[in-house]
Amino acid sequence: MVDLTPNPSFSLTIRLTVPNRAGMLASVTQAIAQVGGNLGQIILIEQTRKISTRDITIDATSTEHAEQIVQAVKALADTKIINVYDRTFNLHRGGKISIASKQPLDSPVELAMAYTPGVGRICHAIAEDPEQVYSLTIKSNTVAIVTDGSAVLGLGNLGPAAALPVMEGKAMLFKEFAGIDAFPVCIATQDTDSIIETVKNISPVFGGVNLEDISAPRCFEIEARLRRELDIPVFHDDQHGTAIVSLAALTNALKLVNKSIEDVRIVINGAGAAGVAIGRLLRKAGAKTILMCDSRGVLSKNRNDLTEQKREFAVEAAGSLAGAISGADVFLGVSIPGVVTPEMIRSMAKKPIVMAMANPTPEIQPELVEDYVAVMATGRSDYPNQINNVLAFPGIFRGALDCRAQEITANMYLEAASAIASLVKASDLDREHIIPSVFDERVVTAVAAAVQRAARQDGVAQR
Structure with missing residues (x-):
């Protein structure tokens, strides 16, 4: 397994003092780099003729790696660490959300309308x-x-x-x-x-x-x-959010390799909530050949341990994940880290599409197979083509609430996926850009509009 890329999930800030002379900051940054830390912002807090105090932000790969970085800095001569804090823990302290009033409450008049006795009229x-x-x-x-x-x-x-x-x-x-x-x-x-x-x-x-x-x-x-x-409307995001964004990404990936969803052989590893929902939505989108695997291999009709949901995808074939992947056009992973090897990817059909979405460590590290795949996607933000549910659920609910949908239908999922995929123009489509950014302001608007149209087509919109 190659080393993970340092990321903000394990970000720390070190406040330190060093003598105010040339080369001291360089020695600190070199020590951090030598143990694999990724430098971020450096802020000068205070400087006198004798000392400099700085906050240095660093991304690490794990809690253990962060501690290794701190120890490397501590080992430097003439360097004093004043404070170390975990930026992720600091962000969560006291909670991340609050309730705020929409109306001012500055006088007895406003109080009488917002609460008793005026509120009684609203209750009636x-x-x-x-x-x-x-x-x-x-x-x-x-x-x-x-x-x-x-x-x-x-x-x-x-x-x-x-x-x-x-x-x-x-x-x-x-x-x-x-x-x-x-x-x-x-x-x-x-x-x-x-x-x-x-x-x-x-x-x-x-x-x-x-x-x-x-x-x-x-x-x-x-x-x-x-x-x-x-x-x-009731929506299980682990199922349908993942399925919607996966379909959107696959739609554009298939365009790049000139294959159709009806013709490709798809392997899904992971037969839990996300895997089953992805399989169901891909079938509705036209997929004909899907092999689903769990920890025991292919969901075969010969097995007697399958749940009702797994039986939907049971096939005559049997065997291991490695056997299923051989000759496949598409691999979709919603399982556990490291279950796929480079040899398995090399056994796939020409121009393979690999979407390894286990988090935080994917089924296979992109660095290991970047020369063998046509398109690679993961669930991580530090690699291209992040399959992130935030592309789906805000727009899904925005649309459903705005049209007072009584339920969220499969047609709404399909239209949402199509809307997300459509935001990547043909001229911008490439192996590292098959899905829009979660910060693309067009996403929620496009998904909400598509959901409302589908809700009205399906007769579930109440306005």
């Missing part, structure tokens, strides 16, 4: 006409981000409290990218019925529900039942 109005809850409260622009903490990122079953930082981050993305007020709801149970009942009981507050980090196969039942029993 909603009781008489429940539809007014959408125009007189936050409901029309509010999403619940619901988790039980059973499948947090790629970290496993950490529980609801440990899942909260992820849900806060999700709420930030909803607000910053789509102007949606989303709030974390981390439920202290992993019982399917209890989760469903809890979400139903809090649903009067919210215009939509985003399910997050709930383990398979329970996530499939929870989403299906909530969709049947609620009249607001």
